[in-house]
Amino acid sequence: MIIIMKPDIDPAGSEVTRIFNFLSHFSDIKTMTSGVKGTSRMVTEIYLIGPTHNIPQDAVERFAGVEKVVRVSSKYRLIGNHGGQLDELGFEYNGLQFNQNSFHVFLGPCAVDTYEHTELMFKKFQELGIQTTRMGAYKPRTSPYDFQGHGATCLPWVFELAGKYGIKVIAMEVLKEVHIDELQRALEEAGKPTGIMLQVGTRNAQNFELLKAVGSQQEFPVLYKRGMGLSIEESLNACEYIASEGNRNIIFCLRGVKTRLGDPHRNLVDFIHVPVIKRLTRLPVCVDPTHSVGIKTMASDGILEIFHATSQGVAVGANMLLIECHPKPELAMCDGPQALTLVELDHLMQDIEISRNAYIARKELASRKALERLTGICSV
Ligand code: PEP
Ligand code: MN
Numbered sequence: 001m002i003i004i005m006k007p008d009i010d011p012a013g014s015e016v017t018r019i020f021n022f023l024s025h026f027s028d029i030k031t032m033t034s035g036v037k038g039t040s041r042m043v044t045e046i047y048l049i050g051p052t053h054n055i056p057q058d059a060v061e062r063f064a065g066v067e068k069v070v071r072v073s074s075k076y077r078l079i080g081n082h083g084g085q086l087d088e089l090g091f092e093y094n095g096l097q098f099n100q101n102s103f104h105v106f107l108g109p110c111a112v113d114t115y116e117h118t119e120l121m122f123k124k125f126q127e128l129g130i131q132t133t134r135m136g137a138y139k140p141r142t143s144p145y146d147f148q149g150h151g152a153t154c155l156p157w158v159f160e161l162a163g164k165y166g167i168k169v170i171a172m173e174v175l176k177e178v179h180i181d182e183l184q185r186a187l188e189e190a191g192k193p194t195g196i197m198l199q200v201g202t203r204n205a206q207n208f209e210l211l212k213a214v215g216s217q218q219e220f221p222v223l224y225k226r227g228m229g230l231s232i233e234e235s236l237n238a239c240e241y242i243a244s245e246g247n248r249n250i251i252f253c254l255r256g257v258k259t260r261l262g263d264p265h266r267n268l269v270d271f272i273h274v275p276v277i278k279r280l281t282r283l284p285v286c287v288d289p290t291h292s293v294g295i296k297t298m299a300s301d302g303i304l305e306i307f308h309a310t311s312q313g314v315a316v317g318a319n320m321l322l323i324e325c326h327p328k329p330e331l332a333m334c335d336g337p338q339a340l341t342l343v344e345l346d347h348l349m350q351d352i353e354i355s356r357n358a359y360i361a362r363k364e365l366a367s368r369k370a371l372e373r374l375t376g377i378c379s380v
Helices: 014-023 057-061 115-128 151-164 177-189 208-215 232-244 273-280 289-293 305-315 342-379
Strands: 002-005 030-037 042-049 066-070 091-093 096-098 104-108 132-134 169-173 195-200 222-225 250-254 285-287 320-324
Touching: 002 014, 014 030, 014 042, 014 057, 057 066, 104 115, 104 169, 104 342, 115 132, 115 151, 115 342, 132 320, 151 177, 177 195, 177 208, 195 208, 208 232, 222 232, 232 250, 232 273, 250 273, 250 320, 273 285, 285 305, 289 305, 289 320, 305 320, 305 342
Parallel strands: 104 132, 104 320, 132 169, 169 195, 195 222, 222 250, 250 285, 285 320
Antiparallel strands: 002 042, 002 066, 030 042, 091 096
16 A cells, blocks of 8 residues: 655655554554655655555545555555556656656766776767766676676776766666675765766676665665566566665666577567556666667668667657767777767767657657547547
């Protein structure tokens, strides 16, 4: 059961206290209160866990300050949208809004390599008006002999450069709990010139201890990448793990699924699940065309296949893109063959704009058609 308070009710105020007093008469009920930032308002939600069937819904609804009470299904209790009865779960981080309507492009290399390459990229992003980037300091690699990332040693100069070029959020993968502490410490020591989004990679999609670790801290939002061989249900349950530890600032990322049926691409593109995730949950959804396609082939229409996959995700409402680039892909320490060059980014951004405008136009058309149906029914 979720009790949704009217906008701007103080979670520590008397309205909420009176509800807690009432709930104390029901045994084995655990409560969790959280502020949810919707698109236009801040709402307090009280989650009740336990045998809530004994609690009369109408009695709770009569309390002052209560907007509505929703009985939730046991599935995706915290991240689910429960039949559209709840507001989306948006959040603000370092001055940027992330929700099911927002749109951000995260460009960057697979792995941080040199200061010079990083500066060249950040300069280019600034020129393009982009304040968000992706890059790994800790890399999980298939072969133990491949470059595993610079680790914490590169963080001071990466953060300094990010501050210099106005980068507000860096998506960075973490492989274990200590990486979160290292990022936090390095960011603090650098004077917080930027922000970090903790990325849980596809290889750790069911690493429950890591999920609990990113979920039990509140400072950084989490970018969760779908397990390459996991069903949507399994991956959403993994996100529920993160949320159940207290952190609901989560973005769900589709990155393709592993099957030979995706050949010649690295993975089979699964971006039609963008609207599915938005329907089942309250989370913003990201797509990663780079790791889905995995090769830089040009289609016969003169458009890179990575651009085509990007367009698929954007045209169905993706809220965020994760795309790899590198100033000299041939020198990249990881995933060079799939990285776009900086010259190709101008084309990419214009192409993205076309697809984003198409999505906005499609949404407007759908709401016009819904209105027409409604007025048609009324006039019958
Ligand atoms: C990445 O984004 O760098 C990455 C390794 O992706 P994935 O976990 O989806 O393979
Ligand atoms: Mn990569």
